[in-house]
Amino acid sequence: MPFPAPSAALLGDLAGRLGPQGFTVDPADLAPWLTDWRRRVTGAAAALVSPASAEEAAFVVARAAAEGVAIVPQGGNSSMVGGATPAGPAEGRALLVSMRRMRAIRSVSPADNAVVAEAGVVLADLHEAVEAEGRRFPLSLAAKGNATVGGLVSTNAGGTQVLRFGPMRSLVLGLEAVLPDGSLLHGLAPLRKDNRGYDLKQLLIGGEGTLGLVTAATLRLVPAFETRSVGWIGLRSAEDALTLLRRLEDRLGEAVESFELVPAEGLALVLRHIPDTRAPLAESWTWNVLVEAVGSGDIGERLQNELMDAIEQGLAGDATIAASEAQADALWKLRESLSEAEARDGMAAKHDIAVPVADMPGFMTRASTAVTARFPGVRPIAFGHLGDGNVHFNVRAPEGGDDKAWFKAQAAAVSRFVHGLVTESGGTMSAEHGIGRFKRADFAALADPVRLAAMRAIKAALDPAGIMNPGALLPLAEDAPGQ
């Protein structure tokens, strides 16, 4: 392996510049940050380094670069793909650089509709800070109590409001970041238009820390919302769900912020395993949709009229609209408990995939048929963000067997098969979570060689020694391509 361990002089310099709060080699301090969120791998690092400013972060990277020492950046350590765990080719010799001390919100400007937040700001804290100024940051996800701004930027995080506002890529107005040579890129001005050449921030967004260390971001805000209306709809087919979505968008405009698809089987799992849940409709429908519309005072009435129309015309089977915030929360609980209900029911190979929206109903059917033909007995279940084409396509162990043994023996093969199916359909094997360390081998096998060559050229140009987050995202020599 090419990465050296940091020299004593380097460690001494870092300790001197960052102080005891910013530098430690104590195994007890490191331990909590060496295992990934899903508890699949535990790595090792030479030191935990926690800069308190962009200048300190630049100092750390410059000094590491001078020795060719690897850096693994870490925010809230909530990656689903092992993106922030030092378990790559520099394991034990990398500096684990935590951004959690950089947690200042530098400014909130309602007139600019922008907030400048440091990389270590936790998403839930960001929400609170901008709400106090009458604004909202329109991106949220389950890990909001842990996920940090730097991690959200570096993974181009999505969430439940992508339909209307897009992922992080659409919400980042500016970035400050340390490039792999230790130089500091200043770009926090909240410019709505800027055509001075290549948009470097777009490379860092979703770059998984392989091209630089994000230290702060300027993020787009929107007006605080007035009213939300949440409905639950029973439908006969996923195609009908898509037709309904486009109709609601035509008639209600961009008020439709969420449109989540839940199959009968998924709802049944939730009702079976999750306490305090009940079926929202009298009958069971093959497909269910949770819709949330946000707007001025009459949005509930407008949504209700549209749903009544859809039922009368046979497009929807049945529907209900939450009459209170408590009922709205109860409907959301049905959707948000799906993963947990599934986990309680047994092991599943999970996939974070997306296809073009119009193909999503067809893909779910094709993929279910193909996977059960190839792996007899498995039970596929598909749900997700219909408006984004983002399917959570999970394949559960055959009924009645030893699901843990099945998972160990079969999950990798099932995932490679599913990732192949989605790639053939023009889709993506990573809609939201990124590639990280866990999906690198499948990515190596399935990526378009033209795209991969361009990515490698960019990586080599900006990080010639490959010190930034080695082992994440870009396939390594040991990932056997074409497998």
Add this chain to the structure above:
Amino acid sequence: MPFPAPSAALLGDLAGRLGPQGFTVDPADLAPWLTDWRRRVTGAAAALVSPASAEEAAFVVARAAAEGVAIVPQGGNSSMVGGATPAGPAEGRALLVSMRRMRAIRSVSPADNAVVAEAGVVLADLHEAVEAEGRRFPLSLAAKGNATVGGLVSTNAGGTQVLRFGPMRSLVLGLEAVLPDGSLLHGLAPLRKDNRGYDLKQLLIGGEGTLGLVTAATLRLVPAFETRSVGWIGLRSAEDALTLLRRLEDRLGEAVESFELVPAEGLALVLRHIPDTRAPLAESWTWNVLVEAVGSGDIGERLQNELMDAIEQGLAGDATIAASEAQADALWKLRESLSEAEARDGMAAKHDIAVPVADMPGFMTRASTAVTARFPGVRPIAFGHLGDGNVHFNVRAPEGGDDKAWFKAQAAAVSRFVHGLVTESGGTMSAEHGIGRFKRADFAALADPVRLAAMRAIKAALDPAGIMNPGALLPLAEDAPGQ
């Protein structure tokens, strides 16, 4: 100069593969495409090459790359900054590659809210094609009868609806492009979420053809709009205009699509020089705003109520709302004739700049003061897209003198001074038009060295021989930096 002329063998191969419609060296065929849109420079090229498919385009680039021959891509030739004119370091030896033959709209998918259009499709034709499917492509600009999809992508074009929908960067869902080595990058699938590493399309968007040749794009569509309401408002200050904008956004949501700022002096120029125009308000106001809101049937009433509120509270001085489409067009004419009225009045050094929105009122005042102090007698005028922070800051010749002589002697110095002011304010010297060939020297002098070094590294990685659009965007050795 490092660029060789194409060999006879190369020219023969291109003629053979592309046929007489796709290849010519006849000076009469080339002539119309060698002068830039603003008629400032005339270049020369070895041949005009017009591929009819992505495969032909890839063949052209691969063969040129093999000989190190330069390529200047061209769409509608409507660049404001000489971005598509072969007047760079390979002048006379470059292949001028016109994309105008690739004008198919490959598909319109209302269910995906997406259209796949080839690079040569003219913007006005695109608008028409998607309207026929009940959708709209929410980007428009003055050159829509000439500008092509490939050029709009490569320059990250903006226009009048950026406030709501963003520039091209926000509207491109996928790209197909030939990279500088002749390989074809396939990426047209309309995925709303895709986290497989570096987003290469974001480099090509706004890359001004220096990193590849865009052959087709998948573009985001939105529902066709129902009703528009256009108002004209008189205000006492630009700060009041910004306050009004944020208030309308809070209360009307994203219905506000345009919010254009016009100073009293600009309106006076229009009324003086443009036939069939009349003042929309009884009194003259220091600042005027044209607002367009789009939405369901009651949007006109809602806008009117808000404007009446603003007048009662002293935020606005006076206001009128167009009672018909003809009146709406008449209000838009006042805004859209500003450049022409100014041109009729005499020469001006023009600037396409942006600052953070909240600083726009302050910047206009500071910059006007600074430029008249440095260049006594000049008459600055500022107008533009307030919601985007995009100021058209033009500096007119002193009154009564020889304005052509003044322009020749002073315009470059004025522009460098204005570009310096905006850079010091954290703004951009190119909000919409790009750098092209005309702004390269100022860009060289004012660009952040860290950003410029990263851009050069990316260019060298993807186009090591520098054959793609040499002389555009990236400063050359002969641009004296720091001037």
